[in-house]
Amino acid sequence: xxxxxxxxxxxxxVMNAGKIEQIDDPYTLYNRPKSEFVxxxxxxxxxxxxxxxxxxxxxxxxxxxxxxxxxPDALKSASGELRFSVRxxxxxxxxxxxxxxxxxxMVESAxxxxxxxxxxWDYVVSPKGSNxxxxxxxxxxxxxxxxxxxxxxxxxxxxVPLA
Numbered sequence: 001x002x003x004x005x006x007x008x009x010x011x012x013x014v015m016n017a018g019k020i021e022q023i024d025d026p027y028t029l030y031n032r033p034k035s036e037f038v039x040x041x042x043x044x045x046x047x048x049x050x051x052x053x054x055x056x057x058x059x060x061x062x063x064x065x066x067x068x069x070x071x072p073d074a075l076k077s078a079s080g081e082l083r084f085s086v087r088x089x090x091x092x093x094x095x096x097x098x099x100x101x102x103x104x105x106m107v108e109s110a111x112x113x114x115x116x117x118x119x120x121w122d123y124v125v126s127p128k129g130s131n132x133x134x135x136x137x138x139x140x141x142x143x144x145x146x147x148x149x150x151x152x153x154x155x156x157x158x159x160v161p162l163a
Contacts, residue, residue, distance in 0.1 A: 002042055006030070014038050031087075036162050039085035046091075046134050047162075050082040057082065061130025062107045068156050083162045088137040090158035093123065093144060094151040105156065109134075111148045116140070125152055 005012050006026040013023045016037045022029060033039035036047060048059055056063040094106070112133065113124035123136045123144065134152065144150055 006042070014041055016041075031158075032160055033085055034163055036083060036085070039160070039162060044088055044135065046086040046088065048084045048086060048132070048134075048159075050084060051080050052082060053080070059127075059130070060132045061127045064105065064154065064156075068105070069159060069161075085160045085162055086134070086154070087158060088122070088135040090155050091134060091136045092153040092155075093125070093136055093138055093142060094153060095144075095148075096151065105154045107152045107154070109150050109152045111144045111146050111150055114144065114146055125150060127152065 006029075009026060011023060011025055012029055014021045014029065014037070016035075022034045022038045024032075029038065030042050033042065033045075039045045039047065050057045050059045052058075052066060053063075055066050057066050057069070108128040109125040110128065111123055112126050115122045118140070120140060121138045121142060121144075123138065125134050125136055126132060127134070136152065
């Protein structure tokens with residue numbers, strides 16, 4: 001049981017098909033997974049494919065400045081193709097873009113699904129001009145309707161490049 005292991009352990013080893021994928025403390029395992037398997041095994045995540053080009057990281061339909069990522073060395077050592085783990089609770093939704101509309105971490109999007117879970121809302125949003133579907137978890141007082149135009153704010157510190 002992943003939840004029980006997170007609560008009772010100082011260190012956890014995650015194995016996949018008899019191979020150790022990662023050994024770490026629960027906080028690091030959850031917030032800095034080293035592989036796609038670990039990211040998906042320990043909690044929910046959005047897996048985003050990207051490509052580096054001209055100092056930017058290009059996703060399906062939008063791009064972010066590579067210099068602002070938390071782990072720029074991991075980006076530099078990677079080949080052109082990248083994959084990121086982005087946890088749903090690390091994304092923020094805004095009705096209007098705060099500050100400048102050209103903020104490098106804001107992506108114009110639309111709400112495509114929602115589910116009220118009592119303690120949270122679980123949204124699925126799609127960036128404008130993209131086929132991506134991003135899961136976003138918000139507080140219960142952040143109410144958006146399906147079809148609403150919305151801005152998704154990414155947190156560079158929470159976008160984890162995977163091996």
